[in-house]
Amino acid sequence: MENAIEIKNFTKLFGEFVAVNNVSFDVKRGEVFGFLGPNGSGKTTVIRMILGLLNPTSGSGHILGYDIMEDREKLKSRIGYMSQKFSLYEELTVEENLDFYGGVYCIPKNKLKEKKKEILKMADLWGKEKLIVSNLSGGWKQRLALGCSIIHEPEILLLDEPTGGVDPIARRQFWEIIYKLSKKGVTILVTTHYMDEAEHCNSIGFLYYGNILSLDTPNNMKEKIIDGNIVEIKSDSTLKAIERKPTLEDVFVFLVEREKSKKEVTK
Numbered sequence: 001m002e003n004a005i006e007i008k009n010f011t012k013l014f015g016e017f018v019a020v021n022n023v024s025f026d027v028k029r030g031e032v033f034g035f036l037g038p039n040g041s042g043k044t045t046v047i048r049m050i051l052g053l054l055n056p057t058s059g060s061g062h063i064l065g066y067d068i069m070e071d072r073e074k075l076k077s078r079i080g081y082m083s084q085k086f087s088l089y090e091e092l093t094v095e096e097n098l099d100f101y102g103g104v105y106c107i108p109k110n111k112l113k114e115k116k117k118e119i120l121k122m123a124d125l126w127g128k129e130k131l132i133v134s135n136l137s138g139g140w141k142q143r144l145a146l147g148c149s150i151i152h153e154p155e156i157l158l159l160d161e162p163t164g165g166v167d168p169i170a171r172r173q174f175w176e177i178i179y180k181l182s183k184k185g186v187t188i189l190v191t192t193h194y195m196d197e198a199e200h201c202n203s204i205g206f207l208y209y210g211n212i213l214s215l216d217t218p219n220n221m222k223e224k225i226i227d228g229n230i231v232e233i234k235s236d237s238t239l240k241a242i243e244r245k246p247t248l249e250d251v252f253v254f255l256v257e258r259e260k261s262k263k264e265v266t267k
Ligand SMILES: Nc1ncnc2c1ncn2[C@@H]1O[C@H](COP(=O)(O)OP(=O)(O)OP(=O)(O)O)[C@@H](O)[C@H]1O
Pocket: 014, 019, 037, 038, 039, 040, 041, 042, 043, 044, 045, 046, 161
């Protein structure tokens, strides 16, 4: 079986409002598939339908060959999910959160001990086991939430805007973990509205108000949509950067949180 995820003509109506319109896509095993689209374009709705939390109005989906509607129970232990809000228990420690999710998936004690060690190292949280989650920075919380979502070693990982609200360094660290998981054969579907993140994916679906406008590799998509070269200008001053516009056909501004180290910022 080459495709881990196969979605055919997903449509979701809320009353008369069409949130998702006839969306179809496949994700190959071990691939990182990015769902790119602005807020409200239907990304979360698609993920909720894949998870079986929402019934599609029409259309069908298969994961690892199982029907997402009929085989929900079989799929539960094979899918990991990280929501935008991180789903952590803020008043518990790092280790207690991992123990909790280990318990939810009924992971045997010895196996859980081994998994916790692996996740703490992977997430750069080694030595922080006893810290209360509410005291952690956004990046640490994000990596812990990812750890909790993979404690049961899922083959499919669904990440809904996992990097929202964390600084660029933490985002980069997070993507390094995503690559490692993908190399191990985990199939990953990640939603984002950051263009630069979409570029890290093997293929992208561009969703716009419920419709898939394009489905391709990042490079092909850029070539098809944009005629000419793309230049990235990093600047402390948006105005200074835009002043260069005469030599450019169009400019898109992306604001990123300032990194602690300014080494990479060029004027
Ligand atoms: N339960 C619901 N009832 C009514 N409308 C809904 C419901 N869930 C989502 N919507 C609407 O469907 C559209 C798609 O929402 P969705 O959350 O899937 O978008 P999104 O791309 O994930 O955006 P965001 O990044 O803001 O989460 C939005 O207009 C939203 O208001």
